[in-house]
Every structure is written in structure tokens, then in C-alpha cells.
Amino acid sequence: MFSNVLIYFVIIPLLMLGGFFLCRDIKQIRAVAVVGSTALLALSIWLLVDYLGLRAAGATAPMLYCDSWTWFAPLHINLAVGVDGISIAMLILSSIIVFAGSFASWKIDDARHFFMWLLLLSTGVFGFFISIDLFTMFMFYEVALIPMYLLIGVWGTGRKEYSAMKLTLMLMGGSAFLMLSLIGIYYHSAADSSQLTWNILEIAANGAITTEWQYFLFPMCFVGFGVLGAMFPFHTWSPDGHACAPTAVSMLHAGVLMKLGGYGCFRVAMYLMPQAANDLAWIFLILTGISVVYGAFSACVQTDLKYINAYSSVSHCGMVLFAILMINTTAMTGAIMQMLSHGLMTALFFALIGMIYGRTHTRDIRLMGGLMQIMPFLGVGYVIAGMASLGLPGLSGFVAEMTIFVGSFEHADMFHRVFTIVACSSIVITAVYILRVVGKLLFGPVQDEHHRSLTDATWWERLSTITLIVSVAAIGCFPNFFESLIKFTFSPELFHAIGM
Amino acid sequence: MDYSQFLAMRQEIALLVVFLLVFLYDTFMPKKALAATASFSTVLFGLFTVASFLWGNPGEVSAFAGMYQTSATCVAIKNILNVGVLIVLIQSCRWVNGEFMSIRRGEFYELLLVTLFGMYLMISARHFLVFLIGLESASLPLAAMVAFDKNRYESHEAAIKYMLTAVFSSAVFMMGLSFVYGLTGTLYFSEIALQLGNDIDPLLVVALAFVISGVGFKLSLVPFHLWTADVYQGAPTSVTSYFSVISKGAAAFAFLVILVQAFGTFYSTVWEWMLYALIILTITIGNLFAIRQTNMKRFLAFSSISQAGYIMLGVVACNAHGLESMMYYILVYIFSNLAAFGVIGAIENQTGKVLMTDYNGLSKTNPWLAFSMMLAMFSLAGIPPFAGFFSKFFIFNAAISQGSIAIYILVLIALINTIVSLYYYLLVVKAMYISPEEPQIATFRSACTERLGLWICVSGIIALGIVRFFYDSINALGAGLNAPDTITNLLNMIG
Numbered sequence: 001m002f003s004n005v006l007i008y009f010v011i012i013p014l015l016m017l018g019g020f021f022l023c024r025d026i027k028q029i030r031a032v033a034v035v036g037s038t039a040l041l042a043l044s045i046w047l048l049v050d051y052l053g054l055r056a057a058g059a060t061a062p063m064l065y066c067d068s069w070t071w072f073a074p075l076h077i078n079l080a081v082g083v084d085g086i087s088i089a090m091l092i093l094s095s096i097i098v099f100a101g102s103f104a105s106w107k108i109d110d111a112r113h114f115f116m117w118l119l120l121l122s123t124g125v126f127g128f129f130i131s132i133d134l135f136t137m138f139m140f141y142e143v144a145l146i147p148m149y150l151l152i153g154v155w156g157t158g159r160k161e162y163s164a165m166k167l168t169l170m171l172m173g174g175s176a177f178l179m180l181s182l183i184g185i186y187y188h189s190a191a192d193s194s195q196l197t198w199n200i201l202e203i204a205a206n207g208a209i210t211t212e213w214q215y216f217l218f219p220m221c222f223v224g225f226g227v228l229g230a231m232f233p234f235h236t237w238s239p240d241g242h243a244c245a246p247t248a249v250s251m252l253h254a255g256v257l258m259k260l261g262g263y264g265c266f267r268v269a270m271y272l273m274p275q276a277a278n279d280l281a282w283i284f285l286i287l288t289g290i291s292v293v294y295g296a297f298s299a300c301v302q303t304d305l306k307y308i309n310a311y312s313s314v315s316h317c318g319m320v321l322f323a324i325l326m327i328n329t330t331a332m333t334g335a336i337m338q339m340l341s342h343g344l345m346t347a348l349f350f351a352l353i354g355m356i357y358g359r360t361h362t363r364d365i366r367l368m369g370g371l372m373q374i375m376p377f378l379g380v381g382y383v384i385a386g387m388a389s390l391g392l393p394g395l396s397g398f399v400a401e402m403t404i405f406v407g408s409f410e411h412a413d414m415f416h417r418v419f420t421i422v423a424c425s426s427i428v429i430t431a432v433y434i435l436r437v438v439g440k441l442l443f444g445p446v447q448d449e450h451h452r453s454l455t456d457a458t459w460w461e462r463l464s465t466i467t468l469i470v471s472v473a474a475i476g477c478f479p480n481f482f483e484s485l486i487k488f489t490f491s492p493e494l495f496h497a498i499g500m
Numbered sequence: 501m502d503y504s505q506f507l508a509m510r511q512e513i514a515l516l517v518v519f520l521l522v523f524l525y526d527t528f529m530p531k532k533a534l535a536a537t538a539s540f541s542t543v544l545f546g547l548f549t550v551a552s553f554l555w556g557n558p559g560e561v562s563a564f565a566g567m568y569q570t571s572a573t574c575v576a577i578k579n580i581l582n583v584g585v586l587i588v589l590i591q592s593c594r595w596v597n598g599e600f601m602s603i604r605r606g607e608f609y610e611l612l613l614v615t616l617f618g619m620y621l622m623i624s625a626r627h628f629l630v631f632l633i634g635l636e637s638a639s640l641p642l643a644a645m646v647a648f649d650k651n652r653y654e655s656h657e658a659a660i661k662y663m664l665t666a667v668f669s670s671a672v673f674m675m676g677l678s679f680v681y682g683l684t685g686t687l688y689f690s691e692i693a694l695q696l697g698n699d700i701d702p703l704l705v706v707a708l709a710f711v712i713s714g715v716g717f718k719l720s721l722v723p724f725h726l727w728t729a730d731v732y733q734g735a736p737t738s739v740t741s742y743f744s745v746i747s748k749g750a751a752a753f754a755f756l757v758i759l760v761q762a763f764g765t766f767y768s769t770v771w772e773w774m775l776y777a778l779i780i781l782t783i784t785i786g787n788l789f790a791i792r793q794t795n796m797k798r799f800l801a802f803s804s805i806s807q808a809g810y811i812m813l814g815v816v817a818c819n820a821h822g823l824e825s826m827m828y829y830i831l832v833y834i835f836s837n838l839a840a841f842g843v844i845g846a847i848e849n850q851t852g853k854v855l856m857t858d859y860n861g862l863s864k865t866n867p868w869l870a871f872s873m874m875l876a877m878f879s880l881a882g883i884p885p886f887a888g889f890f891s892k893f894f895i896f897n898a899a900i901s902q903g904s905i906a907i908y909i910l911v912l913i914a915l916i917n918t919i920v921s922l923y924y925y926l927l928v929v930k931a932m933y934i935s936p937e938e939p940q941i942a943t944f945r946s947a948c949t950e951r952l953g954l955w956i957c958v959s960g961i962i963a964l965g966i967v968r969f970f971y972d973s974i975n976a977l978g979a980g981l982n983a984p985d986t987i988t989n990l991l992n993m994i995g
Contacts, residue, residue, distance in 0.1 A: 072968055074824075074975040075897065135893070139884045146883045149926060153934040161934055165926060172922050176915035179893070180908065183900045216908075 004067045005047060006081040009091060009126040012040055013119045020116050029111045033102040036119075040095040040126075048088055052485070063132060063201060071136075076186075080133035080199050085485040086336050090129045090256075090263060093343045096471055097255040098122050101248035103464035104351045107358075108246065114155055117147040118248060125256050134182045134198040134268065138175070141264070144257060145171045148241070148249065156244040167241035171228055178224025178264075181217040185272060188213050203272050214276035221269040222277075222284055229261025229321050230314045231284070232291040239298075242310035243363075247354025250306065254313045255347035259339045262320040266335070270324060281325045282415065288325065289419045291318025296429035300436070305353045305363040308437060309346065312389060315426055316342040322423055323404040326416070329487070331407025334400055336486045341388070341396035341475055348385040348468040352378055355461050359454045365437055368451065369444035375456040379442045381465045386434040388472050391427055396475035401427060403483075505563035508570050511556045511578055512620050518548050519613040526606025537605040538596040542589045545613075549582040560995045566688060567627040571995020573977045574624050577753045577827055584746050584834035585616060591842050591953035592738030594849055600651075608648065611641040612742065619750035626761070628677050628687040631754070635673070635718070638747060639666040645742070646735040658734025665717060665727040673714025679707035680762075689761040698765055708763060708771055712778070715758070718751040719808050722781040729789075732801035737848050740797055741841035744804045749830040752808070756815045756823065757994055764987050767818050775816045776906070780913055782809035787920040791927075796844050796854050799924070800837070803880060806921060807833055810892065813899040813914060816907070820978045820989045825891070825898040827974050832879070832891035835960035839876035842954045843869050846946040853941060861939035862932040869946070870932040872954045877925040879961045882918055887965035892918065894971070 001007060016036035023029045054064055063082035071077045083091070101118070108114045124144025131137040145168065152164035188210065189196050189203045197203060209217070227234040238258070242250050270277040295315030302308045316338065323335035355378055356371065357363050372379035388395035391402075408420040446452060457465065475482055506513065522541050526534070556579065560571040589609075596605050614637055621634025643666065647659030681687060683703055684695035696704065716724040732740045759771055786806030793799035811833070814826025846869060848854055863870035879888035896911050946954075964970050978993045 072894075072971055074972070075894065139889065142884045142889065146878065149929070150933060153930060161930060164934075165923070165930075168926065169919055169923055173916070173919045176912075176919055179896065180900075180912050180915055183897050183911075184908065186897070187900060187903065 001067075001069055004065060004081060005043070005050075006065050006067070006083060006130040008043060009040070009130055010123055012036055012043070013123040013126060016119045017116055017123070020112050020119070023112060026111055029115060030106065033105075033115055037095070037099040037102045040122075041099045044088070044092045044095040047083070048092060048485075051083070051085070051088055066132070066201075068133070068199070075135075076197055077135045078133050078199065079131075079136050081130045082132045082201070083130060085487070086263070086266075087129050089336060089340055089482065089485060090259060091126065093259065093340055094122070094125050094129065094256045096467060097251055097343065097347045100347060100351060100464040100467045101251045103460045103467075104251060104354060105246070105248040106458075106460040108155065108248070110155075114151070114246075117151050118252070121147040121151070121249075121252060121257075125252075125260065128260055129263070132200045134185065134200065134203075136198075137200075137264075137268070138179065138182055141178075141260060142172075142175055144260065145175065148245075148253065148257075151249045152241060152245045155246040155249070157246070158244045159240070160244040163237075163240040163244035167237040170234065170237040174224045174227025174234065176224075177220040181220035181224060182268075184213065184217045185209065185221070185268075188217075200267065200272065209273060211275050214273040215280065218269055218273040218276035218280060219283075221273070222265055225261045225264035225269060226284070226287075226321060227261065229258055229265060230291065230295075230317045231261075231321055232287050232294055232314075232318065235291060235295070235314045235318075238314055239307050239310040242313065242350070243304060243306040247350060247358075250350035250354070251347040254310070254350060255343040258313065258317050259320075259343055262317065262324065262335065262339050265321060266324050266332070270327070277325075278327060281327060285322065285325050285416075285419055288318045288322040289423055291315065292322055292423045292426045293429070296426040296433070299433045300429060303365050305356070305365060305437070305441075306350070308365075308433060309349045309353065312349075312430065312433070313342070313346050315430065316346070316389075319401065319404060319423065319426075322419075323407065326404075326408050326411065328407055328410055330410060331404055333483055333486055334403030334405075334407050337396070337403055337475070337479070337482060338400035340482065341400040341472070344468055344471045344475070345385055345388040345396060348381065348465065348472065349389070351461075351464055351468065352382050352385060355457060355465075356382075360448070360451055365440050366447075368441055368447055370442070370446035371451070372442040374446070374451055374454050377457045377462060377465075381469060382442060383438055384469055384472070386438050388476070390431045390434045394473070394476045396472045399476055399479040399482075403479075505561070508558050508561040508563040509568065509624075510558060511552055511570075511575065512617060512624075514548055514551065514556075515613060515617050515620065518544055519610060519617070522606060522609045522613065526610070534605060535597070537609070538593045541606075541609040542586075542593060545582075545589055546586055549579070549586050552582055553579055562626070566690070567630045568624050569626045569995055570624050571993075573823070573827075573993050573995055576974065576977055577623055577749070577830070578620055580827065580831050580834065581616070581619065581746050581749055583831075584749065584838065585612070585742070587834070587838045587842075587953055587956055588738060588742045588746070590949050590956070591741065591838065591845055593949035594947040595736065595738050595845065598849070600649075604648075608645065608738075611645050614641045615639075615645075615747070619747065619754075622750055622754040623757070625754070626689045626757075628680075628689075631758070632670075632674070632677070634754075636670060638750065639670070639718070642666075642739075642743065642747065645739045646731055648739060649736050652734070654730075654734035655736070656734075658731040661727050661734075662731045669714050669717030669724065672710050672717075676707045676710025676714060679703050679710065683707065689758065692762040693764060696763070696765065700766065700769055704766070705770055708766070709774065711758065712771065712774055715751060715755045716778065719748060719755065719812075720805050721778050721808060721812070722785045722805065725782070725786070725805050728805055729793075729798045729801040732804075733795055733797045737797065737841060737845040740800075741838055741845070744800065744841070745830075745834045745837050748804065748808055748811070749834065752811045752815070752826065752830065756826065759815065760818065760987065760990055760994065764818075764991065767987065772816060772818070775812060776910055779809045779812045779816060779910065782806065782812065783914055783917045787917050787924070790924045791920070793924075794856050796856055796859070796928075799856065799928075800840055800844070803921065803924070804837065806917065807837075807880070809917075810895060810914065813895050813911070816910070817899045817902045818987055818990065819898070819901060820993045821898040821901045822895075823990055823993055824971075824974050824978060825894040828971055829891040829895050831970065831974075832887040832960075832964050835957050835964060836876050836879035836886075836888055839872050839954060839957035839961060840880070842950060842957055843873040843876070846950045846954070847941060849950075850944050850946065851941055856928065856931055858940045859928065859931045860935040860937040862941060865939045865941055865943040869954075872958050873932060874929050875958055875961050877928050881922045881925040883922075885966055886961050887963075888961070890965035890971070
């Protein structure tokens with residue numbers, strides 16, 4: 001079991017959990033957090049290099065590093081792992097954000113328990129991305145959800161009890177639908193009832209789910225994951241949750257956890273039930289189209305920095321689901337790029353907002369101004385994040401959104417065209433709210449004289465910020481690399497099954 | 501008469517021996533030694549539990565002209581109950597050793613063992629008279645146990661309520677039996693099934709409704725649940741915890757046996773739909789009422805009502821999968837619920853506080869108690885990686901294996917209800933961890949027996965799910981059944 005590299009993505013966070021338990025003071029806790037998250041980052045980069053090496057050497061299996069260990073034999077439940085380019089991209093994203101998040105929480109209260117819950121959350125996230133067994137995937141998915149309740153409830157700000165409860169209940173509500181559809185998939189996973197399986201690859205290869213059952217199971221599955229992907233009208237947990245969460249949690253949640261939704265929609269709902277996905281895509285296209293535009297408009301009228309960014313996340317994550325539903329290679333590649341891009345960029349946003357809030361003790365943009373003069377480092381970081389968000393070439397947002405809209409426009413019919421254009425318009429609205437905030441917050445006159453005495457970023461904050469900025473720029477400058485990483489994984493069967 | 505058939509009842513007989521030893525100890529030992537009644541009984545019961553695991557299984561034997569039946573499955577469910585009782589006994593040591601209990605320590609154990617004996621009979625009975633004896637001896641002594649706090653008004657009130665409803669439900673049950681007897685002329689489960697054939701008689705439907713409501717009272721299914729909250733609140737906490745897990749577990753299994761063995765042919769025509777209605781009502785109403793409770797014991801009463809609804813999902817599946825996951829669910833539920841009651845008991849014994857608001861800020865003063873309580877709540881709510889997640893998943897999975905679209909809807913309703921239940925379980929976590937108010941309960945050190953009980957429960961909550969051994973062992977009971985989704989195999993598994 002321990003010879004498989006993937007399992008260490010779960011073992012390292014668990015070891016860190018144990019490590020925090022033994023720590024005596026804050027220094028040791030920080031040390032464990034830094035060492036552990038660096039190890040995760042190193043591991044994911046090594047995995048990337050090794051994966052590309054294997055692909056270059058001619059490995060053609062859809063998933064590499066596959067392994068399966070029996071767990072509950074009578075129910076055919078295995079602990080099955082395996083990754084393709086998309087999972088690796090997600091693993092790298094998660095480890096970058098865990099790394100940056102550890103530094104962003106340098107001064108948190110009650111650090112031991114904070115990091116323990118944070119790492120439990122990370123365990124769930126990493127476990128989800130390496131699993132190819134529906135049961136373990138779902139288990140890790142839920143493991144990632146529940147620590148949010150305590151992280152927001154205990155360490156959050158504002159209306160934290162309300163937000164934490166709302167977030168948890170809505171996400172668990174989604175997972176109720178999800179659970180039913182996963183069990184349904186299991187019972188239709190093979191034509192022969194003794195061959196039932198939870199393994200995604202085997203289910204896809206069997207292709208035994210009849211069209212009627214797909215119609216029944218697909219909406220539940222898509223909505224189940226879609227709740228976490230902040231799909232309209234199930235997005236309402238997201239602004240409240242993000243606004244009240246502590247910095248690292250917002251980063252991890254908007255950066256990684258919301259990607260679980262998109263990834264799940266893609267990997268489970270679309271991949272296993274392609275026929276229903278093709279036929280029912282229009283319903284969800286409408287909903288995600290609304291998410292994209294509605295999120296952007298909502299962000300325009302907010303005055304709380306975190307709310308602005310949370311609604312912006314609704315819009316951007318809506319774009320991910322929107323692109324997945326286009327069901328063609330270009331748009332789907334764009335969707336994965338958007339996941340990466342939005343994950344990094346929004347984490348950067350939330351990190352900076354947390355740092356600014358830690359100094360000014362307000363997140364209301366009407367009460368702040370001229371921060372560029374006072375804290376130039378944070379200011380520049382914010383501008384970069386903003387530019388990535390509104391899609392400036394050279395940064396990640398441009399690459400992702402460009403690919404998505406090119407892909408969407410490949411559909412020649414009226415319905416898709418209209419929705420593509422509508423979704424496209426969100427780019428303009430994004431520019432409005434980003435520039436409004438940047439202008440007001442960073443370049444306007446100083447609103448509060450007390451702010452003049454504030455200091456710029458400390459070294460750990462700089463480290464956290466720079467890591468994210470470098471990653472955002474890397475995607476923007478080397479899109480081909482990421483595209484080639486992702487592209488191979490669009491296994492032909494998916495499209496073959498629906499006759500494309 | 502073949503006396504060797506008594507060997508089939510070896511668990512019952514060993515339990516009677518334990519009962520007699522406790523009784524003799526309590527009656528004839530000098531006053532000084534009586535202080536050790538609690539430890540004596542607990543250790544004795546612990547030995548019995550171990551022995552019953554090792555030598556309790558006589559294989560599949562039918563004794564006393566088929567009135568009594570034992571099999572690996574029956575023995576396993578009895579063993580599961582034994583483990584639960586042992587934890588209850590460990591947790592209650594402090595309460596029993598208290599000043600107040602000094603003159604009637606032995607009685608607690610005697611009454612408890614008698615009710616356990618009754619439950620054994622319920623599980624193994626294959627004739628309605630034997631079942632009735634089991635049912636009565638499992639119910640009536642419980643009323644005395646509920647009234648144990650004789651200086652507390654609520655305790656009396658609860659006992660009377662319990663007594664009346666228990667007797668009433670028995671009466672209803674017997675009414676149903678008399679109809680069944682009138683239809684078939686026999687009270688043997690298997691004979692009833694043969695005599696009834698496949699024809700639906702209106703009288704049979706009424707009889708089934710009476711039988712189901714009679715057992716429903718024991719299981720506190722809605723709408724037969726009205727006694728539950730008051731009794732749980734009024735009874736001493738140790739008795740409540742016994743009530744909530746052991747008597748529920750036994751009744752659930754017996755319920756399955758009756759429905760499948762005596763009325764199995766009418767599954768899809770009659771009682772499947774009755775159970776649907778009961779399950780939906782039980783889960784929903786249990787959950788909705790739990791939200792508003794402020795007393796922890798009442799709160800857990802409603803929570804356990806809704807849990808009984810989830811347990812019934814294993815019955816409604818009506819296949820070996822359902823039985824296995826139901827047994828597993830009961831096992832996990834025993835550990836989770838006893839962890840919650842262990843914390844409540846420890847706090848009540850120390851401070852006398854049982855309100856949810858008293859738990860505000862508990863994590864600051866008593867982090868371990870708060871932690872155990874949180875794990876218990878997570879496990880009851882079905883959050884991974886704790887055992888409750890696995891048991892919930894498996895029981896939903898088992899229910900769906902039945903395959904009809906109706907069961908998908910039923911499971912969906914149950915799943916949506918888990919969200920409601922998550923809400924109120926989180927309320928407890930919120931009180932302990934998030935509530936900004938000053939802690940109400942000062943730091944204290946609970947008794948070592950209470951801590952031991954909690955340790956057992958907490959390790960169970962963590963290990964029962966992740967470690968596959970437990971589910972595999974339960975599944976092994978049905979090993980050799982090639983198609984686990986037919987009613988014949990379910991019958992084979994029950995024995």
C-alpha cells in the first residue's frame with residue numbers, strides 16, 4: 001500500500017495532524033505546518049514531473065499510478081487511487097494553496113486546533129482528488145466539508161455562527177443528493193449484478209447505466225456537486241461563508257474546495273453519464289449562465305471586500321461548470337484551466353484581503369483608500385490579482401476564459417451562441433467591479449488617518465503572496481504546458497459515447 | 501424429553517446464572533461487601549460477554565419443538581447487545597455507587613439482567629407466546645428501572661407513563677395476535693407463513709397493523725413514540741442510555757424476524773408500504789421535534805426516534821444486505837449514543853446540569869468531554885471518517901439494493917432528513933465550541949469508570965468504520981449465501 005506515491009497525499013496531512021497534537025508551542029506548530037506543506041508541494045511537483053515523464057515514455061492508460069486495495073469486500077468498496085493530468089493539476093493547486101495558507105495563518109489564535117482542522121480539510125481535499133472509487137471519493141468529499149463548520153464558527157468573523165451553519169447545511173444538502181445518485185450509479189454500474197463496482201474507470205468501461213437511469217441520476221449528481229461549485233440557485237452559502245471565514249480557510253475553500261464541485265461534475269456526473277449530460281446540459285447551462293452574470297453583477301454592488309470576491313467566485317466558478325457543459329475538448333480544457341486559474345487567483349485575493357483586514361480592521365471599501373501609498377506590496381499584489389481576474393493577457397485568467405469562450409463558440413446553434421455571448425459579457429462586468437475596488441481602495445485619497453501608520457507585509461505574508469503570484473503568472477505565460485498536461489486526459493470514450 | 505436442547509439456550513442460561521449470582525451476592529453478602537456490588541456485577545457481566553463471544557454459538561439449532569431458534573446471526577446480535585450493556589454498566593458505576601443508591605444497588609443490576617433476558621427471548625423466539633414472554637419481561641422491569649430515582653417527581657411520572665404505554669402496546673399486540681391465530685390456528689412463525697399462503701385477507705391487514713404498532717411502541721416509531729421523550733427525560737441517565745440503545749436494538753431485530761418469517765409473503769403487498777409510512781413519519785417527526793429541545797436527554801430522545809427510522813431502512817430492504825447493515829448500524833449506534841449519554845451522565849453526576857445551554861463553552865473547561873460529545877454528534881449525524889458515516893451509507897446502500905423507484909424516493913427523504921439532523925447535532929457542537937458565553941460548567945475530573953466508558957465509545961466511533969473487520973465479521977454471518985438480495989436467503993441468515 002505504501003509503495004504507491006499517491007497515498008502519501010493523504011498520509012502527510014494525517015502525519016501533520018498527529019504532529020500538531022504533539023507540539024508544545026507555536027514555533028513547533030509553525031515548523032510542522034511549514035515542513036508538511038512544503039513536503040506536499042514538493043511531492044506534487046515531483047508527481048507532475050514523473051507523470052510527464054511516463055506520458056512521454058508512451059504510457060497511454062487513462063489514469064496512471066492506479067492501485068486498488070480492498071476495503072469492504074462484500075460491498076465491492078475499494079480504496080482505489082489513480083491520477084490523470086487533471087487530477088495532478090488539482091493536486092498541485094491544492095498543495096500550493098495549503099502552502100500559502102499555512103503562511104497566511106502565521107499569527108492565528110489557538111493555532112494547534114486551527115491547523116488540525118485545516119489539515120483534516122486538506123486530507124479530504126487531497127483524498128478526493130486521488131480517488132477513483134466513488135465511495136472513497138464521496139467519503140473524502142464529506143471529510144473536507146465538516147471542518148469548515150468549526151473553522152468558520154470558531155475562528156471566523158462577523159455573523160460566523162449563521163454563516164457556518166448555512167454553509168455546512170447547504171453543502172451537506174448537496175451531498176445528500178450526491179449520495180443517492182452515487183448509490184444509484186453503483187447499482188447500475190454493470191450489467192451483471194455480481195460485477196457491480198464503485199470504480200470510475202470500470203463503470204465508464206462497462207457503460208451499463210441505461211439512458212432512463214442516467215436521466216434520473218445525472219441531475220442529482222450534477223446538482224450535488226454543483227452546490228459546492230456555487231451553481232445558481234444553490235450558491236447562497238458561498239458569499240456568507242467566505243465573508244465570515246478566516247483567511248486561510250477562505251483561501252482553501254474558494255481556491256480548492258469549490259473546485260471539488262467542478263471536478264466532481266466533470267469526473268463523475270459527465271464522465272459516467274455522458275448521454276444524460278448531453279441531453280440535459282441545456283438546463284444546467286441556463287443555471288450556470290445565470291451564475292456567471294448574476295455573480296458578476298452582485299459583486300458590483302457589494303462594499304465588503306470579501307463579499308465582492310465571493311460573488312466574483314460565484315461568477316468564475318459558474319464559468320467552470322458552464323464550460324464543462326459545452327462538452328467539447330476546447331471548452332473543457334478551458335474549464336480545467338479556469339479551475340486552476342480561479343483557485344490561485346482567488347486564494348491570492350483572499351490572502352490579501354485577510355492581510356489588509358488584519359491591519360485596517362475593516363473590509364468596507366468606503367472606509368478605506370489610498371492603501372497603495374501605505375502598503376505598496378499588498379497594493380501591488382491586489383492589482384495583480386485584479387488583473388488576473390478581469391483577464392489581462394499574461395496572467396492566468398485570460399488564458400482560461402479565452403479557451404472557454406472559443407470552445408463555447410464552436411457550437412453553432414442559437415441557444416449556445418446566445419448563452420456564450422451572455423456569459424462573455426461578464427468579463428466586462430468583472431472589469432467594472434475590479435477597477436472600482438482597485439481605484440477606491442488603492443488609489444483614492446486616504447480615508448482614515450489612522451491607516452497612515454500601518455505597516456506593509458511581513459516576510460511570511462510576502463512569501464504567501466509571492467507563491468501565489470508566481471503561480472498565476474506561470475499559467476498565464478506557459479499555457480501550452482498546462483494545456484498539454486490536461487489535454488491528454490480527455491479520454492476519447494467520453495465523446496465517443498455521445499457520438500461527438 | 502431431550503435435555504440437550506437446553507444447550508441451545510446456553511446464552512440465556514449463562515445470563516440467568518449471572519443474574520442469580522448477582523442476586524445471591526446482593527442478598528447474602530455482609531453490608532460491607534455490598535459496596536462492591538457494582539464492580540462485582542460489572543466484572544461478572546464482562547466475563548459473561550467474553551464467554552458469550554467465545555462459546556456462545558451452538559450453531560443453527562431449533563429447540564423446544566421449534567419455539568426457540570438460535571443461529572450465528574441471533575448469537576451475533578445478542579453479543580452486540582452484550583457489548584452495549586457492558587458499556588452501560590461501566591458508565592453507570594459511579595451513579596450506582598452514589599450515596600443515594602446505597603440500599604438498592606443490586607436491584608438495578610437484577611432488573612437490568614432480567615430485561616436483557618427478555619430481549620434474548622424476543623430475538624430467539626419463533627413462537628408468538630415465547631415472544632410475548634420475552635416482550636413482557638423486557639418491558640415491565642424497565643418501568644421499575646425508570647422509577648429508580650425515587651425522590652424525583654419526573655422519575656415517577658416517567659415510570660407510570662412507560663408502564664401504561666407498555667401495557668397498552670402489549671394489549672394491542674395481543675389483539676393482533678388473536679386475529680392471526682383466528683386466521684391460521686397457530687402461533688408458530690413458520691406455520692403462520694404456511695397457513696396464510698398468498699391471499700390477502702382484510703383481517704390480516706388489520707392484524708399486521710396491530711402487530712406492527714405493538715412492536716412500534718417498543719421501537720418508539722412515530723406515531724407510537726409519545727412516551728419516549730418524557731421517559732427519557734425522567735429516567736436516570738444510565739437507564740435512559742440502556743433504553744435508547746439496547747432495547748431498541750433488540751426490538752428492531754425481533755421486528756425483522758417477525759415480519760420476514762411470519763409475514764414474508766406479504767412484503768410487497770402489505771407491510772412494505774406500512775413501513776414506508778412509518779419510516780418517513782418517524783425520521784421526519786423525530787428530527788423536527790429534536791430541533792426545539794433544550795434538555796439534552798429529551799434532545800437525544802428525539803434523535804433516537806429518528807435513528808430508529810434509519811434502522812428500519814434495513815428492515816424495509818428485506819434482504820440479507822439489509823439485515824447485515826441493520827446489525828452494523830445498531831452496533832455503531834450503540835457506541836455513538838452511549839458516548840453521548842456517557843458525557844451527559846458524567847456532567848449530570850458532577851453538576852446536575854442537563855440543559856443544552858449549560859454546555860456553552862464546555863470545550864474550554866472540559867475539552868475531553870466536549871471532544872467525545874462532538875465525535876458522538878458527528879457519528880450520529882453520519883460524518884466521515886467516523887463510524888456513523890459508514891453505517892448510514894451501508895444502510896442506505898442496502899435499502900436501495902431492493903431496487904424499486906419507490907425506495908429511491910424513500911431514501912431521498914431519509915437523506916434530506918440527515919441534513920435536518922445535522923443541524924441539531926451541530927447545535928450541540930456550537931454550544932460547546934463556538935458559543936461565546938461564559939462556561940457554565942467548571943473544570944472537573946470525571947470518575948475513572950466514566951472515562952473508561954467514554955474511551956471505549958470513542959475508540960469504537962473511530963475504529964468501527966475505518967477498520968473493515970467489524971463489518972466483515974457481520975457480513976460473514978451471511979457467507980455462503982450466493983444471492984444476498986432474496987428473501988429466502990434472509991430467512992436462511994436469520995436461521
